[in-house]
Amino acid sequence: MITISDIATKANVSAGTVDRVLHNRGGVSEKTAERVRKIVKEHDFKINAVASSLANKKSRTIAVLIPDYSETNTFWKDTRLGVEKALEEFLKFGVKLEVFIFQQFDASSYEAEFQKLIESNPDGAIIAPTFRNETAKHIPKIEANKIPYIFINIDLDGFKNISFLGQQSYKSGYLAGKLMHVSLSKPAVIAVIQTKLNVENNQALSRRIQGFSEYFIKKDHPLELIMVNIDDVLDAEMVKNTLNLELSKINGLSGLFVPSSRASVFVNALNSDLLSKLEVVGFDGTEQNLNSLKEDRISFLISQQSFNQGYNAIKLMVDFLIEKKLPTSKMYSPIEILTKENI
Amino acid sequence: MITISDIATKANVSAGTVDRVLHNRGGVSEKTAERVRKIVKEHDFKINAVASSLANKKSRTIAVLIPDYSETNTFWKDTRLGVEKALEEFLKFGVKLEVFIFQQFDASSYEAEFQKLIESNPDGAIIAPTFRNETAKHIPKIEANKIPYIFINIDLDGFKNISFLGQQSYKSGYLAGKLMHVSLSKPAVIAVIQTKLNVENNQALSRRIQGFSEYFIKKDHPLELIMVNIDDVLDAEMVKNTLNLELSKINGLSGLFVPSSRASVFVNALNSDLLSKLEVVGFDGTEQNLNSLKEDRISFLISQQSFNQGYNAIKLMVDFLIEKKLPTSKMYSPIEILTKENI
DNA sequence: TGTAGTTTCGTGTGCGCACACGCAAATATA
């Protein structure tokens, strides 16, 4: 394995000079710099990350801005676990983490935590850009500090994020359509359940619905989609009443499509005689959803491997900060199908 | 972060002594050794892997014994890629790889490569124990040398492998049953295609078939399984003739279940008027299978993330060799469902 | 020509650990 001082010898300079060239630290005449670069390239020299991180006392801090999870909404739990797993692995390399948690449906909490993130002045940031306008408002500040940032889970256009990790919403909806389709021998009369908060915030959900219905169009299978709106998922009584009332009104209802991660909330609220006739397709392997899946209240879940998203986001950022590897601009997570049988 | 010399100071000894204790190198009185151990435990001191691997010139060699892949059978390609990816990552830590490749259906080639592996005297081994008897014959030799080994893909009982990475065959067959079930509105008349070589060698396949049929039993769905044997998958003409002949004889045939990774071979050989009426469920996302999936000749594939199996096997072994982490004895890969829509 | 300022570079030290070397104290042997 070739070392810096090997390069130095070959270039007739000292190790210090090679070091300056490698780190663009300046103070090297263009002539010798070029000579060194040539030899580095010739031998495909790569800095030994082990030795480098040992010598490098300076630690890099990566800030993470994601929503909180609660007992009833554990969607972001896996992401957190993935992030923490990555931390454990990269601690040796002097990577530190600063996690900022906001309330998923509260824009002001998002802004407040975003502000804290900026003030912590990290070396890199991982952000779940849940609110478009608020994101647009704060991003310039971290760009001004030349802090690289990665978007996770939600893909916003028009930003200079070095990468995005998440799912292709349309495609995952399309797959949901297929799963619903194969499960139904009868005509498809499907209720789509949405909540107010989701409708407002999350364009990913509408893309999923779009993908879902276009699958049926493509397959020439008759489809009747009925939108059912739930105002407040936290109000259990209300959910129960509205849902049972609305769904029982629908003639020949054959399936339930829940484009958010809240499928379990709805199937749990549903009267069992109603539910038993339905195929249910939902998203994300939260604990609650997995339980409903195990107990046959949900037929299929489509999951996006949040754990890996969290893990890989950190990994990409570390590679970028330490080895200057530019990540792919979009990293789409595999669209995973979960059934009772394979969890 | 606490260092060896910190420990040394606290224990009133020198760094060298602490080093001896940590590595059980001997030459330390039991009294001081105990004192050091206590302080190490108190502070939960862990050797800094970065500094350690920098100082440690000695490299560890991991031997890998897996089948070859060919153009028509790329099953083991992903495993190889995963292994190589891991190598790249651990090269910095002085990990070396020695890959031994045998012919998948040739026990003597397995034995020959196994012998070479033993002679190379590696620090650890990753083995796909394709042949039970031959494995039993050679394993004692690597156990005699105290070389830890991991089984991959095929789970044999009665060995002292420190871990197994692979799929739960029964469960994956069971899931295949479900996928076939939901795809069928009619009674299930399923042809199961096997090849002679597979029948002889691979108990995993029969477990898959077992899981498959038990799904239908559990669901009380009438099932008629018809076994179709193909002598030689490599003889394209023969495959074509036998298959079309046998399948056209079956009344009301509704599906094809291929418990091996060769689904693509069979669907490609099948007359399109026969195939168009069938749901096909197979295993493993080989290139050929994925192509057939894309072109709607296969309905579902069940995959076992071979890439990760290869990658993780190396990772586990590295952790074991360097950080002495004992791995879980069984690491079951997620049972992944592949469709045209999510590959 | 002399002095100050600038550019360009070499040297030295330390990151935390592994391991060889060798010294001192304890023990055995004569």
Add this chain to the structure above:
DNA sequence: TATATTTGCGTGTGCGCACACGAAACTACA
């Protein structure tokens, strides 16, 4: 008691790199 042997331990060096310090070499200007 003198000498050999063993046991227990401290010290020093190097792994490959980052970075501070300061020394030449060169430039500018009076």
